[in-house]
Amino acid sequence: MKPNSEVDFVAEALPAFISEAEEQIEQLEQLLLQLEDAPEDAALLNALFRCAHTVKGSAGIFGLDAVVAFTHHVETLLSRLREGLVKLTPELSTLLLRCNDQVRTLIEQARGAQEDDEATQATRAALVDQLQAASGLQAAKPAPVAAPQVADTRRRWHVSAAFGADTFRNGMDPLTILNYVRGLGEVPRMVCDLPAVPLLDRLDPESCHLTFEFGLLSEAKREQIEGAFSFVRDDCQLHVIQPAATTAEFADLIDAMPDNPRLGDILVAAGAITLAQLQQGLRAQSAAAEQGLNTPLGQLLSDTVGVAPAVVDAALKKQQRSQRSLSAGVREGGGTAAPADDQRFIRVQANRLDDVINLLGELVIAGAGAALLAKQTKQRKLVEANAQISRLIEEIRNGTLQLRMVPIGETFSRFRRVVRDTAAELGKDVALELVGGDTELDKSVVERIADPLMHLVRNALDHGLEPAEQRQAAGKPAQGKLVLSARHEAGSIVICIRDDGRGIQRQKVLQRAWDRGLVEPGVVPDDDAILRLIFEPGFSTAEKITNLSGRGVGMDVVRSNIEALRGSVMLSSVEGQGSTIEIRLPLTLAIIDGFLIGVGNSKFIFPLDAVVEVIANRARPEQLDSRGRGVVELRGQVLPVVSLRALYALEGDEPARGSVVVLQAGNRRYGVLVDQLLGQHQTVIKPLGRMFRSLRGMSGSSILGNGEVALIFDVHSLCQMAAEPSGQPQDRSRTTPSEGLAS
Amino acid sequence: MSEHAPATLKLPQELTIYAVGELHPQWLAWLAEASTQGREEAEVDARAVDQVDAAGLQMLVSLQRSLADRGLRLRLQEPSEPLRQGCRALGLCEWLAAGMADATPTEEAAA
Numbered sequence: 020m021k022p023n024s025e026v027d028f029v030a031e032a033l034p035a036f037i038s039e040a041e042e043q044i045e046q047l048e049q050l051l052l053q054l055e056d057a058p059e060d061a062a063l064l065n066a067l068f069r070c071a072h073t074v075k076g077s078a079g080i081f082g083l084d085a086v087v088a089f090t091h092h093v094e095t096l097l098s099r100l101r102e103g104l105v106k107l108t109p110e111l112s113t114l115l116l117r118c119n120d121q122v123r124t125l126i127e128q129a130r131g132a133q134e135d136d137e138a139t140q141a142t143r144a145a146l147v148d149q150l151q152a153a154s155g156l157q158a159a160k161p162a163p164v165a166a167p168q169v170a171d172t173r174r175r176w177h178v179s180a181a182f183g184a185d186t187f188r189n190g191m192d193p194l195t196i197l198n199y200v201r202g203l204g205e206v207p208r209m210v211c212d213l214p215a216v217p218l219l220d221r222l223d224p225e226s227c228h229l230t231f232e233f234g235l236l237s238e239a240k241r242e243q244i245e246g247a248f249s250f251v252r253d254d255c256q257l258h259v260i261q262p263a264a265t266t267a268e269f270a271d272l273i274d275a276m277p278d279n280p281r282l283g284d285i286l287v288a289a290g291a292i293t294l295a296q297l298q299q300g301l302r303a304q305s306a307a308a309e310q311g312l313n314t315p316l317g318q319l320l321s322d323t324v325g326v327a328p329a330v331v332d333a334a335l336k337k338q339q340r341s342q343r344s345l346s347a348g349v350r351e352g353g354g355t356a357a358p359a360d361d362q363r364f365i366r367v368q369a370n371r372l373d374d375v376i377n378l379l380g381e382l383v384i385a386g387a388g389a390a391l392l393a394k395q396t397k398q399r400k401l402v403e404a405n406a407q408i409s410r411l412i413e414e415i416r417n418g419t420l421q422l423r424m425v426p427i428g429e430t431f432s433r434f435r436r437v438v439r440d441t442a443a444e445l446g447k448d449v450a451l452e453l454v455g456g457d458t459e460l461d462k463s464v465v466e467r468i469a470d471p472l473m474h475l476v477r478n479a480l481d482h483g484l485e486p487a488e489q490r491q492a493a494g495k496p497a498q499g500k501l502v503l504s505a506r507h508e509a510g511s512i513v514i515c516i517r518d519d520g521r522g523i524q525r526q527k528v529l530q531r532a533w534d535r536g537l538v539e540p541g542v543v544p545d546d547d548a549i550l551r552l553i554f555e556p557g558f559s560t561a562e563k564i565t566n567l568s569g570r571g572v573g574m575d576v577v578r579s580n581i582e583a584l585r586g587s588v589m590l591s592s593v594e595g596q597g598s599t600i601e602i603r604l605p606l607t608l609a610i611i612d613g614f615l616i617g618v619g620n621s622k623f624i625f626p627l628d629a630v631v632e633v634i635a636n637r638a639r640p641e642q643l644d645s646r647g648r649g650v651v652e653l654r655g656q657v658l659p660v661v662s663l664r665a666l667y668a669l670e671g672d673e674p675a676r677g678s679v680v681v682l683q684a685g686n687r688r689y690g691v692l693v694d695q696l697l698g699q700h701q702t703v704i705k706p707l708g709r710m711f712r713s714l715r716g717m718s719g720s721s722i723l724g725n726g727e728v729a730l731i732f733d734v735h736s737l738c739q740m741a742a743e744p745s746g747q748p749q750d751r752s753r754t755t756p757s758e759g760l761a762s
Numbered sequence: 763m764s765e766h767a768p769a770t771l772k773l774p775q776e777l778t779i780y781a782v783g784e785l786h787p788q789w790l791a792w793l794a795e796a797s798t799q800g801r802e803e804a805e806v807d808a809r810a811v812d813q814v815d816a817a818g819l820q821m822l823v824s825l826q827r828s829l830a831d832r833g834l835r836l837r838l839q840e841p842s843e844p845l846r847q848g849c850r851a852l853g854l855c856e857w858l859a860a861g862m863a864d865a866t867p868t869e870e871a872a873a
Contacts, residue, residue: 182816187779193816198851209853216820219793219828224782224821231853 033129035366036077040086040126043070045433047119051112052435058107068097074122078129085135086125089143092150093118099154102259111153116436118146173204176235176244176259183254186227191251193229200247204237369462372422379412379419380703386412387701387724413701423463427505427514428456430469434476434503441480448487448497449480454504460512464604467584468514471577475516475600476503478573483520483598493595495519511586511628514602523592525549531558550590554578585718587735603735605718613702613721615729616680617695618663619671622729624702624721625680629734631688634679635696651679651690660690666716666740684738691737704731716740769795770805770839777811777818777845789825797832804834808841814848823854826861836861 047070054063071094078086093115099105121143127133178200182193200206212230216222235244241259248257386409393405431453442449484490484499491497502517525546532552533540544552552558556575581588585605592598613624614633634653643649647665651658660679663669671694679690702721718733771792774781796804806825826836838861841849849858 187817192779194814194819194848194851201851211823211853211857213823213827213857216823216827218831219786219790219821219824222786222821222824224786224817225779227816227820229816229820229852233853 033081036081037126037130038366040074040077041123043074044119044123044126046070047122048116048436049432051115051119052439054107055109055112055439058112059103061101064097064101064107068094068101071097081129083125083129086122086129089118089125089147090122092147092154093122096150096154105153114146114149114153118150121146173236173238176237177232178235178244178260179230179232179256179258180248181230181256182227182251183256184226184228185254186229186251187225189251189254193227193231193251196247196251197231200235200244203239203243203247204235206233206235209233367422372419376419376423379416382412383416383701383703384722384724391724409701416701420461423461424459425462425465426457426459427465427512428453428458430465430472431456431503431505433469434473437473437476438480438501441477445480446486447480447484447499449484449499449501452500452502454502455506458505458507458512460505460604464512464584467580468586468602468604471580471602472503472514472516474573474577476501479516479518479520479598479600483518483522485521489521508603511603511605514604515599516602517597517599519597522594522596522598523550523553523590524594528552550592553590554588585733611702611704611719611721611731613700613731614680615697615700615723616678616691616693617697618693619669619673621669621671622697622723622727623663623693624700624729624731625682625691626731626734627699629682629684631681631683633696634681634690636676637679647692653681653690658688658690660692661737662692664692664694682734682738684735687738689738700729702729702731770807771796772807773809773811773822773845775810775812777822778813778815779817782817782821785821789821793825793828793832796829796834802833802835803837804829805837805839808838808845811842811845814844816852819848819852819854823857826857838862 047067050063050067050070054060054067057063071090075087075090075094078090096105096115100107105111124133124139128135180193180197182191186193197209210232212232215230216228222228237244244259245252245257248255386405390402390405390409393401396402434453435451438449438451479501484501485493487497490499500519502515504515504517506513528549529538529543529552532538532549532555535558537552537555537558538544543549554574554577558574578588581602581604587603589601589603590598591601611624612627614627614630616623616625637651643662643665647662649660649662651660658679658681664671664673674694677692677694678696679692680696681688681690700723702723704719704721716733716737717730718736719731721729721731723729769792771789774785777785829836838858841858841862846858849855
C-alpha cells in the first residue's frame, strides 16, 4: 500500500508545486529586472538565490531531474553573485533571464503541457555552458598565498559560520561539521564568538548560539568547503570568502554578521585584523587616553594597523546598529522589519471560490425576496429580522468579493520585462513608471485585461515613442517615458497608459481612413471622431508592419476585449507631446449595488456609484428631440437629459410627472428621465446572452425579488449614446429591451 | 561564611545534547551556591568527560561566562582528553587554557 500512497501523494501535490514554482520563476524575473538598476544590492541577490534554491529543492522532491540539473547550474552562478565574487553585468542579466525562461519551459514540460524537443535541449545545453563559464571565470584566479614557507597549491579561505538556533534540534552537531572541514586542509586559527553565548540562566540548552570564524588553508574547491555545511545550509549563515578578499567583501561580511556591539570584536571576527593587532590598537588607545587624547578605536586601527577605512566604517555602522537594536529591542521587542513572507496566505482553488460567490448571489436574491414578503405582512418584528439578515448578507458579500481581489501590481510587473526587451529590440531607450500597483480588482478581470494591456503597451513602444534622434530633434529628452497607472474612481478601476511620444498624427489617421473607405474622402470629422477611427477594424498606420503590432488586428480587438469586460477605452492625444489611453473597468463582475427605476412597464437598474442625485416629481421638459434628448435646469446650470422612454421606444402610459436621475460618467454629468424611482437595490448581475451583446447602454441583467427582470445600465456607454450628435450613423444595432429576454 | 571550599562541580561522562536538558537546572543550582560563597574561584572537575559535542561545550562556555559575570573565575581541573579535543575542534583552546591557568587570564577571548 505504501508505495501507492506515495505516488498518489506526489501526483496530488504536483499541481501545488507547479503553481509555486511558477511564482518563484515570476519573482526571479522581477528581481532580475530590479537588479538591473541596483546590481550590487545584497538583499535582492540573496532573494534571487533563494528563489532558484527553492525551485531546485522542491523539484528534487518530485524527482524532476531535468529541472534539478538545470537549476543547479543557475543556483551555482547565483551563489557566486550573492557572495560578491561575480558582478552582475547587463550581459549576465540577459543570460539569467533566458535561463529563467528555460526553467519556465522545463516546468511546463513537467506539467505535461510541452514535450522536450531537440531544439530546446540544444538551447539548454548552450545555456549551461554559458552559466558555467560565467560562474567559473571570475572565481578561478588563485591569489598569491600569504604563507611563504610552503610551496603552496593551497588557497587561503576565510570561513564564517553562524549556526542557527535549531541546529541541535535538527540533529546536527557543529563539532563534527567543523572537524570535517578541518579535514579539508589546515585551520591555523579558529575563533568562537563567546559573548554570543547567553548566560546560564538565560540559556536554552537545546538552542544553538555558536558562531565561528576561521581561516582555512586548503586545496579544496569552494563547493567542497560549502558542501561540508550542506546539512545545516538552511539554518546556518555561511560565508566562504575567497583569498585576497576585497574590502567590499569584508564590508559585506560585517554587514551580514549577527549583532555584536564591540567594534574590535567585529573586525577580528571578520578576519580584517588579527587579535594581536586588535590588542595593539587597544593599547594604543589606552595610551592615548592617558595623555588625555580621546582617539576612536577605529581610527587607531586604521592608522596603526592599516585596516582599510571602508572596513572600519562598515564595522562602525554595524556597531551603531547593534547598539540601537539592543536598546530598541528592549523597548519594543522589535528589530528589523519582518520579511513579507510573514504574511499568512492560504491557497484556494479558484473554482471553489466562484462556487461560493454564486451561492452568495442566490442568497442575495432569496434575501431580497424574503424581505419583500416580510414587508407585505407588515409585521414589524419580521421586517426588522429580515433587515438584519440583509445587512449580514451584505457584509458577507463584501467580504467574499474581497477574496477575489488581487492587486494589479502583479500584472504591471510583468510589463517591466516586456518593455525592457521590446525597447531593446527597437533600439529605443524607455523608462517605465508603474503607479498604483496596489489598486485591487477582481481576479478574472485582471486575467482578461492583461492581453489588451500588453498590446497597448507594445503599441506605445512601437508607434508612440519616437527613436532617440527624433526626440532630441524635437527638444525632448532622449529617453522616452511610459507610465502605467491604476486607480479607483466611482466604483470603477481606471487604468492609464501614458507616453510622451509623438502623439496621434491626425492627418495620417484621416488619410488612412479615407484610403480604407472608413470615411468619405474629403470629409473631416471632428477630433474625437478621428481618434475613435483608430479602433475601427482593419485600421493601421504603420508604414512597415513590425513584428509586434501594425498588423491591423490590434485596436479593435483590444476594444472589444475591454468592452466584453463591461469596460470602456478612450484615447486622448496631443500631437508632438504624447498620448493617453484610459481604460475603465468595473471593479467586480458579480454583484452590484444598484438604483432601481421604472419606465413604463420595464424596470432598470443604475449602478449606485454612478448616481449623483435624484430629482423626484419633476415636470417633463418641453422640448425633446427625436432621440429623446433635451435639457433641464438644475441649480442654475444646464443639465443634458435623455428620456429612456424615447431612447428605447418603450411602451406603457406616460405619467404626467416623472423624475430625473442624475448620473456621472467620467467627467460628464447627464440626467435620465424616468417614470418611477424604486430605491436602492442590491442585485446579482447575470450576463446578457450573446444575442444581446450588441445592445448598447446595457451591461447586464438582474432578477428582482418578485421574479421580474431588470436590465442594468452601462452608464458610460449610455452617456456616449446620449451625447452623439443627431444624424451620426450608428455602427451598432439598437434593439429594444423587453422583459424576459435576459438569460 | 563557611570555611570549607565550595562544592566542586563534577562534569558528567556525557556532556552532549542528550544530557544538557538535565544538567541545566543542576548547574544553575550550583552556580547560585557558588556565588554566595564569597570566593574568587569556582572549581569544576573535568576528569570524567568522555563524550563531548557542541551543545555540551556551549553550556560549559555559558557557565564560565555566568561565573565571570558574578566575579568568579572558572577553574577546570584535569580536563580529559575528549574535552580537550572538543575544545580544539571548536576553537576554544585559548578559552580552555584560560580556565586552567593559575594566573589571571587575559580574557581576550571574552573581552
